[in-house]
Amino acid sequence: MLRVLSAAAAVIVASFGIAFAASEAEHPENHPFSFESPVGSYDMAAVQRGFQVYQQVCSTCHSMDHLAYRHLGQEGGPFALYMVRSHETGEMEPHVGKPAHGGTFVDVTENPYVRAIASGVTIVDVDPNSGQLADRPGRISDRFRRPFPNEIAARASNGGAYPVDLSVITSARHGGADYIRSLLIGYDGTSEGTLYHNRYFPGGKIAMPPPLAEGAVPYADGTATTVEQYATDVATFLQWSADPHMEERKRMGFVVLAFLVVLSGLLYLAYKQVWRGESH
Amino acid sequence: MSGPSTYEPKSAFTRWLDRRLPIVRLTHDSFVAYPTPRNLNYWWTFGAMLSLCLVVQIVTGIVLAMHYVPHINYAFASVQRIERDVPFGWLIQNMHAVGASMFFLAVYVHMFRGLYYGSYKAPRELLWILGCVIYLLMVATGFLGYTLPWGQMSFWGATVITNLLGALPLIGESIKNWLMGGFSVDQPTINRFFSLHYLLPFVIAGVVALHVWALHEAGQNNPAGVEVKSKADTVPFTPHATMKDLFATTLFVIMFAIFVFYMPDALGHADNFIPANPLQTPPEIVPEWYLLPFYAILRAFDFNIGPIDSKLAGVLAMFASIGVLFLLPWLDTSRVRSMRYRPIARQFFVIFFFVCLALGWCGGKNPGLILFKVADFSATLTWVEGGQVTEQAIQAEGAAQWDDASSAAVAAAREGGATMTAVTRTGASTGTLRTVSGGETRNAQVSADTADLLEEEITHVKEEAGQAMPFFSIERRSPARFTVTNFSLLLTIYYFLFFIVILPVLGLRERPNRVPDTIAKPVLNEAQGAS
Amino acid sequence: MAEAAANNAHGDGDTTRRDFIYIAGASVAVVGVGATVWPFIDQMNPAADTRALSTTEVDLGAVPEGQQIKVIWQGKPVFVRHRTAAEIAAAQRDDFANLKDPQSDAERLVQEDGQAGQPAWLILQASCTHLGCVPTFVEGSSFGGWFCPCHGSDYDTSGRIRRGPAPKNLLVAPYLFTGPTAIRIG
Numbered sequence: 001m002l003r004v005l006s007a008a009a010a011v012i013v014a015s016f017g018i019a020f021a022a023s024e025a026e027h028p029e030n031h032p033f034s035f036e037s038p039v040g041s042y043d044m045a046a047v048q049r050g051f052q053v054y055q056q057v058c059s060t061c062h063s064m065d066h067l068a069y070r071h072l073g074q075e076g077g078p079f080a081l082y083m084v085r086s087h088e089t090g091e092m093e094p095h096v097g098k099p100a101h102g103g104t105f106v107d108v109t110e111n112p113y114v115r116a117i118a119s120g121v122t123i124v125d126v127d128p129n130s131g132q133l134a135d136r137p138g139r140i141s142d143r144f145r146r147p148f149p150n151e152i153a154a155r156a157s158n159g160g161a162y163p164v165d166l167s168v169i170t171s172a173r174h175g176g177a178d179y180i181r182s183l184l185i186g187y188d189g190t191s192e193g194t195l196y197h198n199r200y201f202p203g204g205k206i207a208m209p210p211p212l213a214e215g216a217v218p219y220a221d222g223t224a225t226t227v228e229q230y231a232t233d234v235a236t237f238l239q240w241s242a243d244p245h246m247e248e249r250k251r252m253g254f255v256v257l258a259f260l261v262v263l264s265g266l267l268y269l270a271y272k273q274v275w276r277g278e279s280h
Numbered sequence: 281m282s283g284p285s286t287y288e289p290k291s292a293f294t295r296w297l298d299r300r301l302p303i304v305r306l307t308h309d310s311f312v313a314y315p316t317p318r319n320l321n322y323w324w325t326f327g328a329m330l331s332l333c334l335v336v337q338i339v340t341g342i343v344l345a346m347h348y349v350p351h352i353n354y355a356f357a358s359v360q361r362i363e364r365d366v367p368f369g370w371l372i373q374n375m376h377a378v379g380a381s382m383f384f385l386a387v388y389v390h391m392f393r394g395l396y397y398g399s400y401k402a403p404r405e406l407l408w409i410l411g412c413v414i415y416l417l418m419v420a421t422g423f424l425g426y427t428l429p430w431g432q433m434s435f436w437g438a439t440v441i442t443n444l445l446g447a448l449p450l451i452g453e454s455i456k457n458w459l460m461g462g463f464s465v466d467q468p469t470i471n472r473f474f475s476l477h478y479l480l481p482f483v484i485a486g487v488v489a490l491h492v493w494a495l496h497e498a499g500q501n502n503p504a505g506v507e508v509k510s511k512a513d514t515v516p517f518t519p520h521a522t523m524k525d526l527f528a529t530t531l532f533v534i535m536f537a538i539f540v541f542y543m544p545d546a547l548g549h550a551d552n553f554i555p556a557n558p559l560q561t562p563p564e565i566v567p568e569w570y571l572l573p574f575y576a577i578l579r580a581f582d583f584n585i586g587p588i589d590s591k592l593a594g595v596l597a598m599f600a601s602i603g604v605l606f607l608l609p610w611l612d613t614s615r616v617r618s619m620r621y622r623p624i625a626r627q628f629f630v631i632f633f634f635v636c637l638a639l640g641w642c643g644g645k646n647p648g649l650i651l652f653k654v655a656d657f658s659a660t661l662t663w664v665e666g667g668q669v670t671e672q673a674i675q676a677e678g679a680a681q682w683d684d685a686s687s688a689a690v691a692a693a694r695e696g697g698a699t700m701t702a703v704t705r706t707g708a709s710t711g712t713l714r715t716v717s718g719g720e721t722r723n724a725q726v727s728a729d730t731a732d733l734l735e736e737e738i739t740h741v742k743e744e745a746g747q748a749m750p751f752f753s754i755e756r757r758s759p760a761r762f763t764v765t766n767f768s769l770l771l772t773i774y775y776f777l778f779f780i781v782i783l784p785v786l787g788l789r790e791r792p793n794r795v796p797d798t799i800a801k802p803v804l805n806e807a808q809g810a811s
Numbered sequence: 812m813a814e815a816a817a818n819n820a821h822g823d824g825d826t827t828r829r830d831f832i833y834i835a836g837a838s839v840a841v842v843g844v845g846a847t848v849w850p851f852i853d854q855m856n857p858a859a860d861t862r863a864l865s866t867t868e869v870d871l872g873a874v875p876e877g878q879q880i881k882v883i884w885q886g887k888p889v890f891v892r893h894r895t896a897a898e899i900a901a902a903q904r905d906d907f908a909n910l911k912d913p914q915s916d917a918e919r920l921v922q923e924d925g926q927a928g929q930p931a932w933l934i935l936q937a938s939c940t941h942l943g944c945v946p947t948f949v950e951g952s953s954f955g956g957w958f959c960p961c962h963g964s965d966y967d968t969s970g971r972i973r974r975g976p977a978p979k980n981l982l983v984a985p986y987l988f989t990g991p992t993a994i995r996i997g
Contacts (some may be wrong), residue, residue: 038542066360070863109863129873141863165555167360171545172553242553245363245370252371253541259843260537264530266836271523273829278318278515343854365859368850 025202028175028182031232035177035239039254041247042240044097047078049219050237053230056217058166061158061208063146066167067241069121070140073114076247078240081106081113114140121145159194161207168242170235177235184212184231286313310496315514316521317502319799323393324500324521325528326386332529333383334488338481340376341425348428350474352467355430356555374544380422381547382536384570387415395608396629398617399501405609407494410487412605417484419571419602424477426568430470431552436565438465438473444578447595464558504799505617513799564646572643573636574598577775579647580768597772604779611779613787621793625786632778635771642768653761656727657734661741662753664699667719671712679708689713702751714751731758866997868989871932879948881937884996888937888945889984890957891994894968899930901955902969912980916969923985934986934996935970941977957981 034043051072054064072079082103084095095103096113108114121138123145138145147163148154155162170176179200186200187210195205212230219225223233240246287308289295298305347366349358362369391411394400400408427438442465446456461468499508508514515521539546547569551562567575581593588596604611619626676685682705690701690713698715705711722745726737734756742752867884869891874880879892894902902916920928928934937945939959946957946966953974954967964975971980986996 066357066364068860068863070859071364074859129870139866141860141866168553172550174550249370249374249541249544253537256537256541257534259839259846260530260534263836263839263843264527264534266832266839267523267527267530269832270836271527273832274519274523278520339851343851346855347858361858361860365861367853367856367858369854369858371850372854 025204026182026186026199028178028200029185031178031181031235033177033232033236033239035236035246038250040250041098042076042078043236044078045221045223046233046236047240048097049221049223050233050235050240051078052219053212053217053234054166054237057211057230058234059145059147061147061154061163062166063148063163064144064167064241065146065165067144068140069114069118069138069142069144070108071241071244072117073108073111073140074244075105076244077108078237079111079113079117080108081111108140111140118142124149159207163208166238166241170239170242172242177239180238181231181235184234185228285309310492310517311522312516312518314496314517315499315508315511316517317500317508317513317799318515318520319502319504320500320521320524321503322524322528323389323397324502325525326390326393328525328529329386329532330383330390331488332533333379333386334481334485336375336379337383338485340372340379341478341481343372344376345474345478348474350428350470352430352470352556355428355470359429371540374540377548378536378539378544380425381539381568381570382532383418384422386532387418388570391415392633394501395632396619396626397501397503398505398612398614398619400609401612401617402609403498404494404501407491407498408609409606410491410494412602414484414487414491415605416602417480417487419574421477421480421484422568422570424473424480427465427470427473428477429552430556432554432556432560432562433549433552433565435465435556435558436561437567438469440565441567442469444595444598447589447592449592466558501617502799503618503620504796505620506795506797506799509798510800566644569640569644572641573639574601574643576639576641576643576768577601577772579643579765580772582647582765597776601772601775604776608779608783612783613785614783614790614792615787616792616795618795621795622786622790623793624790625783628778628782628786631774635774635778639768639771639775642764642771645764647763647765647768649764650730650761651763651767653759655757655759656729657731657756657758658725658727659734659738659754659756661724661726661738661745662700662721662755663745663751664716664719664721667699667716669714669716671714674703674711674713676709682709682711685709686711686713700751700753702753716751866995869994869996871992871994876931881945882996884984889996890933890935890937890948890970890981892933892935892948894931894933898955898968902967903930905954905967905969905971911972912978914969914971914980919969919971919980919983921983923987926988928986929988932994933970934984934994936982936984938982939964939977940972940979940981941975946981 034040034046054062071077073081076098079096080098082095082099082105083092084099084103085091086093092104094106118138118140121142122135123138123142124133125136126132127134127136148157151162170180173179175182182200183198183206186198188197188199189210190197191209192205195207196209197204198206212227214227215225217225217230223229243249285305285308287298287305289298289304294304297303344362347358347362347369349355359373362373364370366372394408394411423437423441427434442456442460445459446452448455457463459469460466461472502508549566549568554562566572578594578598580597581590584590585593614622614625616622619629672689674686674689676682686703686705690703693701693713693715696715696717698717699719699721700716702714703711704714724741724745726734726741728734728737738754745752864885867882867889869880869882871891871893874891874893876893877895877898879890881888882891883889899916906915906917916930917927920930920933922928939946939961941959941962941964944959944961946959946964948956949958952958952965954965956968956970956973957966958964959966959975959977962976964977965973966977966981967973969980970983972978984996986994989995
């Protein structure tokens with residue numbers, strides 16, 4: 001009986017793992033992202049580049065309401081600042097993104113890179129003197145600039161289609177980052193009225209014109225400026241934005257599980273000890 | 281059952297306390313010296329896990345309430361803020377969300393254990409019923425809580441479930457509006473759902489206290505299903521049961537932690553990461569996995585039963601499926617508790633277990649999904665190439681004579697050598713007859729897996745034949761088929777049969793195996809190597 | 812009970828092993844409980860968004876001499892006072908008076924980066940150091956500065972405590988001149 005039920009339980013657990021949705025669209029292409037395995041982490045250079053692509057391309061239509069510029073410089077963020085002791089000079093030197101080892105995290109309020117990103121953005125806010133809406137340079141505590149003041153304005157500017165918020169988009173779509181990446185490279189160059197053929201979009205036709213073009217965003221680090229590379233980087237950035245604490249979560253999970261395994265071993269011994277000599 | 285208290289206060293202070301507030305005595309009698317059947321297996325450790333789950337949910341819930349904002353415009357954002365900005369917020373939020381699933385997983389094991397070993401039978405009827413009350417409260421709490429993040433599934437789940445109540449005759453609509461505080465799920469709804477979601481866990485805790493009280497009054501059941509007869513049948517609760525519970529609970533926590541740290545969203549739904557939008561329903565609305573069996577029962581009826589329409593039938597069946605659990609102690613007529621000694625009942629139980637799993641599977645599937653069919657969906661298209669098309673008006677004397685007039689016109693056209701005819705009705709008693717004469721008759725057969733795909737095939741053939749063809753005669757054939765809805769109905773019928781027919785009848789007719797006289801006896805006999 | 816039974820059955824050789832298991836198990840469990848409690852305590856600390864709301868920009872051109880404005884910084888009020896020559900003189904004269912919390916006026920003008928400030932501009936956190944009420948500036952009060960209506964603390968024109976239950980001077984808000992007539996607080 002026990003065995004039957006246990007086997008059945010395994011079957012339920014397995015079957016609930018299966019995704020529900022079945023759409024006519026092609027299954028997203030599987031890309032070996034660095035964050036996928038239980039010990040995987042973000043490729044921070046890709047997250048930085050992905051942010052650049054978002055900033056220069058996606059952000060003209062897509063908001064990311066749940067992100068603030070300060071998030072870019074939080075611990076584990078793409079522009080987090082660490083002080084790392086240099087091998088050659090022995091001096092403490094600033095390092096953006098996650099250092100290979102060591103490093104002291106610098107609070108985001110002291111992070112000049114994030115400050116520069118924020119102040120490079122124009123935010124519309126209530127002017128404290130006049131009470132009218134006015135432009136001002138962004139601050140690190142500002143949320144990402146919204147391209148449109150509201151959904152109606154967004155639809156009006158996009159032929160009735162609403163460019164969705166991207167803050168948690170990889171969680172909100174089956175296939176996650178693979179889907180986002182596939183969607184961005186899934187155009188075949190044809191369109192039908194105001195809709196563009198995209199083999200990964202449910203229904204096959206999407207209102208978003210192909211957003212990426214080869215060479216459209218210059219990369220400073222010499223990475224290839226192909227559509228596929230852009231798509232991969234944006235997908236990585238959006239995965240980070242949907243799950244910014246992933247690395248911390250996995251690290252902590254490893255410690256917790258190791259602890260629990262030791263604890264359960266000790267408790268098993270204690271349990272056996274207690275029941276020693278008791279028939280049951 | 282518990283017998284006289286064996287607690288002896290040792291120090292002056294404990295003697296002083298015991299005279300005034302015998303709380304140490306209560307704890308000692310209930311959780312230390314309490315005699316526990318010595319043959320309890322691991323299925324009996326789920327009570328401890330459930331206590332842990334309740335504590336985890338209450339503690340994490342109180343914490344989340346410090347940061348959550350029950351407002352339609354801010355709820356989603358406040359959950360995001362918890363995930364991103366609150367110190368350890370991501371951890372606590374994950375624990376709460378995964379914790380709900382773990383709670384239900386454990387409660388289902390606990391319930392099936394009670395079912396298998398007859399833990400609902402006298403003198404434990406109230407113990408079982410209190411358990412059912414706890415389960416009902418858990419379902420309500422889980423549903424209310426799932427609404428709070430205010431994602432698409434939250435919103436539409438709440439809409440669908442509140443609409444269920446609208447199915448009740450006469451009062452349904454008023455109850456629905458009373459519950460929502462308006463005419464749709466909106467600000468008043470989220471506010472009251474938050475309040476109730478905060479309240480109910482404490483009600484659960486109260487009923488759990490009664491459940492434990494009833495347990496200690498009636499004593500624990502055990503795998504043999506025979507009552508404790510002497511001290512030889514028992515071991516003290518502490519350390520024997522406590523250590524076993526602790527060990528098993530730690531294993532449970534390991535599974536819990538794997539979900540929390542490595543797949544926090546695996547048990548949720550992607551659509552709930554889309555903020556609620558009252559203007560757009562997601563393509564498929566499914567509840568959380570632990571409610572899927574009931575969702576399948578709800579959707580199992582696609583036909584009216586006399587005066588009860590299909591919607592009400594589903595709602596009634598869903599409530600009855602939980603309600604029948606309350607009657608179980610009186611439905612099972614067997615004098616033997618444990619199914620270990622009831623070979624036939626055991627087989628029906630195993631089927632019942634898989635039926636529940638299958639119901640859960642159905643609940644997550646599209647109800648129209650075809651599981652098997654005797655043949656493909658097919659259609660025959662007939663058209664004429666290169667014929668002469670003529671049109672003539674049909675005028676009947678009145679609407680009642682339309683059928684006669686049109687068939688007469690068609691018959692006349694056929695007589696006249698028409699290859700194909702088509703009638704279009706343009707008014708109550710008027711219409712047009714189009715006929716094709718001469719030309720060459722063509723046929724095409726198409727088939728497909730589903731009705732939708734068949735229509736695509738038909739369109740395809742029409743395009744190939746050319747839109748210039750005046751008309752097509754299409755004969756569609758739908759095969760006999762078995763859908764998720766049909767399957768759900770079958771499973772639902774077994775679900776109810778099990779409780780209402782199988783258990784009562786079997787209890788009277790089955791010849792059970794020999795039941796041991798005492799707990800200790802078989803234990804001592806098969807001391808080596810028994811499970 | 813059970814321990815006693817086990818003792819009799821298996822003799823003393825097992826005692827150390829058994830005790831080790833119990834003690835090790837209990838210690839590990841205690842560590843686990845301790846580590847679990849921390850996140851539940853830490854979650855009540857200011858969240859990242861609250862901590863990052865750090866700066867407020869103020870245009871000094873809008874404050875005439877002898878006036879002050881209150882601005883909000885980190886959710887708390889801050890006085891930005893444009894002092895008159897008389898107020899400055901009074902503040903400097905009292906540098907060597909019998910102060911409860913001795914501090915010179917010049918020290919109270921120092922900017923966030925250590926640079927000297929401008930005597931005309933005094934940037935103070937507007938919370939009485941007694942119990943946090945907002946003091947009011949009262950012309951002609953005993954020390955010419957702020958008076959706290961809650962429990963009667965008197966501050967002078969440099970915001971130093973002169974009389975009453977408050978123990979400390981009004982705190983100077985961290986500020987920086989970002990232009991001739993603009994400061995950033997925080």
